[in-house]
Amino acid sequence: MNNQRPPRAECPSACKPVILLFGLLFGLLLILFTGCARQSIILVPDANGHVGKAEVSTTAGSQTLEKPGDMTRTSGSSKPPSAITTASPEYIASTFREVLAIEPPPAQTFTLMFESGTKLTADSQKIIPDIVSASQRPIAISVSISGHTDATGSDKLNDALSLDRARQIKSLLLQSGVKPELISVSSHGKGNPLIPTPDGVAEPRNRRVVVVVH
Amino acid sequence: MKTSVCTVLFALLLSTPAIADPPAETIGHIQTIEGLATIHRDGSTLPGKAGATLLRGDRIRTGKPGALGIVLTDDTTISLGSGSEMTLVDYAFEPKESKFALALQFVKGTLSYISGQIVKLAPDKVQLQTPDATIAVRGTKLLIEIKE
Numbered sequence: 001m002n003n004q005r006p007p008r009a010e011c012p013s014a015c016k017p018v019i020l021l022f023g024l025l026f027g028l029l030l031i032l033f034t035g036c037a038r039q040s041i042i043l044v045p046d047a048n049g050h051v052g053k054a055e056v057s058t059t060a061g062s063q064t065l066e067k068p069g070d071m072t073r074t075s076g077s078s079k080p081p082s083a084i085t086t087a088s089p090e091y092i093a094s095t096f097r098e099v100l101a102i103e104p105p106p107a108q109t110f111t112l113m114f115e116s117g118t119k120l121t122a123d124s125q126k127i128i129p130d131i132v133s134a135s136q137r138p139i140a141i142s143v144s145i146s147g148h149t150d151a152t153g154s155d156k157l158n159d160a161l162s163l164d165r166a167r168q169i170k171s172l173l174l175q176s177g178v179k180p181e182l183i184s185v186s187s188h189g190k191g192n193p194l195i196p197t198p199d200g201v202a203e204p205r206n207r208r209v210v211v212v213v214h
Numbered sequence: 215m216k217t218s219v220c221t222v223l224f225a226l227l228l229s230t231p232a233i234a235d236p237p238a239e240t241i242g243h244i245q246t247i248e249g250l251a252t253i254h255r256d257g258s259t260l261p262g263k264a265g266a267t268l269l270r271g272d273r274i275r276t277g278k279p280g281a282l283g284i285v286l287t288d289d290t291t292i293s294l295g296s297g298s299e300m301t302l303v304d305y306a307f308e309p310k311e312s313k314f315a316l317a318l319q320f321v322k323g324t325l326s327y328i329s330g331q332i333v334k335l336a337p338d339k340v341q342l343q344t345p346d347a348t349i350a351v352r353g354t355k356l357l358i359e360i361k362e
Contacts, residue, residue, distance in 0.1 A: 052354025074346035098295035104245035191309030
């Protein structure tokens with residue numbers, strides 16, 4: 001009884017961490033056992049109507065979404081995702097109204113083809129004004145130019161050539177009035193082909209510069 | 215004294231390209247925005263605005279109300295509704311070196327995800343994460359709701 005400390009005086013410094021710790025533990029347990037975070041994942045068609053595939057996995061199982069509107073729900077990482085149901089259009093429209101309204105419009109993509117080296121085809125030359133006007137829309141914030149080659153020649157040569165192609169288009173666009181601050185340039189060599197081919201195969205459709213206006 | 219100045223200059227010369235290149239690489243932009251949103255980067259908070267550049271590691275939050283749309287350099291498109299949060303955990307899009315990575319962490323709120331070129335070129339390098347689940351995708355669009 002003699003050891004009893006005067007109450008309150010020491011409590012704030014000594015007890016606060018303990019109370020905090022209990023609070024934290026309680027919170028953690030709540031999250032672990034009630035699985036309060038209920039999550040829904042829904043597969044929908046993209047702007048072109050294309051529907052891909054998605055596999056949703058927790059530590060306890062997985063579900064594959066394959067058809068438009070396929071939905072699975074999770075309620076904790078240690079519980080399996082729910083069986084597939086179909087999300088109602090009303091649920092999508094109400095829950096994702098803001099998200100769907102703010103989605104950036106699809107990018108405008110322009111592909112410019114080359115005869116060989118850095119000689120632009122005549123048809124592709126005609127596309128330049130379209131790129132310029134796309135870049136002048138008020139919502140345009142970036143013009144990314146990527147150079148590509150086919151799979152003939154060495155990597156070193158292709159990397160240099162794809163960069164030359166991209167730079168050539170950059171100077172063409174600058175001359176035509178595209179704002180320099182919008183432009184970025186990258187070279188993909190043979191690494192991002194339109195038509196995948198084995199090494200050494202000449203494929204004119206891969207000799208290109210792709211300009212994407214966002 | 216002379217030597218130390220030289221050393222410093224030489225070191226600067228050597229280190230400049232390393233500083234200028236990888237860490238500050240733009241991986242995407244905020245394309246559309248309404249209301250309040252913030253970008254959290256290396257302990258600082260930046261205001262979200264249309265045209266803002268995004269870097270690897272950025273955490274993005276929307277206010278209430280607030281909504282925004284992001285486009286990454288491989289065309290991956292992510293939109294967030296009010297009270298939402300996500301992190302651009304990892305990103306690499308270097309077809310020349312066959313180097314690809316995309317790791318997104320969806321933390322809360324309502325989100326849409328439209329896959330880009332990385333999924334086409336290297337589907338196994340794409341990781342989408344919610345608090346409960348991991349999602350493997352093959353070229354597609356997803357809607358995700360994460361209730362707190």
